[in-house]
Amino acid sequence: MNETEKKQTAVLEDDAIVELYWQRSERAIEETDRKYHRHLFSLAYNILHDNMDCEECLNDTYLGTWNAIPPSRPKWLSAFVSKIMRNLALKKYRHERAGKRIPSEMTVALDEINGCLPATPSEEEAYHVRRVSEILNEYLRSLDDRQEFVFVCRYYCSDSVARIAQLLDMSHSTVFRDLTDIREGLKNRLKEAGYDYEK
Numbered sequence: 001m002n003e004t005e006k007k008q009t010a011v012l013e014d015d016a017i018v019e020l021y022w023q024r025s026e027r028a029i030e031e032t033d034r035k036y037h038r039h040l041f042s043l044a045y046n047i048l049h050d051n052m053d054c055e056e057c058l059n060d061t062y063l064g065t066w067n068a069i070p071p072s073r074p075k076w077l078s079a080f081v082s083k084i085m086r087n088l089a090l091k092k093y094r095h096e097r098a099g100k101r102i103p104s105e106m107t108v109a110l111d112e113i114n115g116c117l118p119a120t121p122s123e124e125e126a127y128h129v130r131r132v133s134e135i136l137n138e139y140l141r142s143l144d145d146r147q148e149f150v151f152v153c154r155y156y157c158s159d160s161v162a163r164i165a166q167l168l169d170m171s172h173s174t175v176f177r178d179l180t181d182i183r184e185g186l187k188n189r190l191k192e193a194g195y196d197y198e199k
Helices: 003-009 014-022 027-048 051-068 077-096 105-114 123-142 145-155 161-168 172-192
Strands: none
Touching: 014 027, 014 077, 027 051, 027 077, 051 077, 123 172, 145 161, 145 172, 161 172
């Protein structure tokens, strides 16, 4: 392989891709797709379980990224595009499946974490929403790297237990145990802060 071919196959660093967006080069979208297509599609599929919906969200994610950069200049492009994709997929999930129980990793993950968190507060209780968010963030920072990774994979990316076990080269039972310990720890932390309730 000559140097030209190597350059053509090399994946660009995030800051180089962001710079392409700032230059308004359409190559930015191509490079984003090249680097993050599989990750973004997987994130959407964990929520939607429909290939066509995922493709639609993927296109909307690239458009959203194009419209957001500039003025934004994200430090971590992967987190930036993941957030856009997740929000779009969740919006589509809520819209198209309102009132239905469609089994997906998103549904299962939400059911699991639902037992740890209080019901959504009313607008008058906005303080409590902020406080629970602070407690959750503090709790996540207290976890070791593996537990934090497991939590984010399960409850942010909606990855299956099998997928998390594969990513970490661990047994399914170890991932289940981690998730159980994490949920119990979160429930205890919330109880200590005065958010004690039973569902």
